[in-house]
Amino acid sequence: MVVKIIFMLTFALLLVPSSVSAFEATLEQDQLVEQGVAFYNDNEYKKAKAVLLPLAEAGHTKAMNMIGLMTKYGKGIPLNLELSCDWYEHSAKKIILLQCTI
Numbered sequence: 001m002v003v004k005i006i007f008m009l010t011f012a013l014l015l016v017p018s019s020v021s022a023f024e025a026t027l028e029q030d031q032l033v034e035q036g037v038a039f040y041n042d043n044e045y046k047k048a049k050a051v052l053l054p055l056a057e058a059g060h061t062k063a064m065n066m067i068g069l070m071t072k073y074g075k076g077i078p079l080n081l082e083l084s085c086d087w088y089e090h091s092a093k094k095i096i097l098l099q100c101t102i
Contacts, residue, residue, distance in 0.1 A: 025060050025061075029055055029060055036048045039051060040076075045070065059094060
């Protein structure tokens with residue numbers, strides 16, 4: 001069940017234009033998220049977490065999605081599928097709310 005929910009939310013996020021996450025975010029926040037993603041892609045998970053977690057907690061949708069991914073696979077954050085689902089769910093809900101206001 002949890003895997004199905006994760007798959008559905010991840011798939012739904014792929015359908016959303018990338019500009020949606022920038023709707024409320026500043027250019028600086030978006031640049032920080034991209035830096036965090038680069039750290040993640042370079043297997044520098046502690047640095048990625050240090051950059052992405054504060055942004056996710058502040059409500060940046062792409063950062064929330066990345067923290068969900070990191071939590072899902074235990075990359076720089078302890079593996080926790082329930083918490084991963086929570087991050088994906090918060091991200092998806094915010095994206096839906098942003099789309100409703102466009």
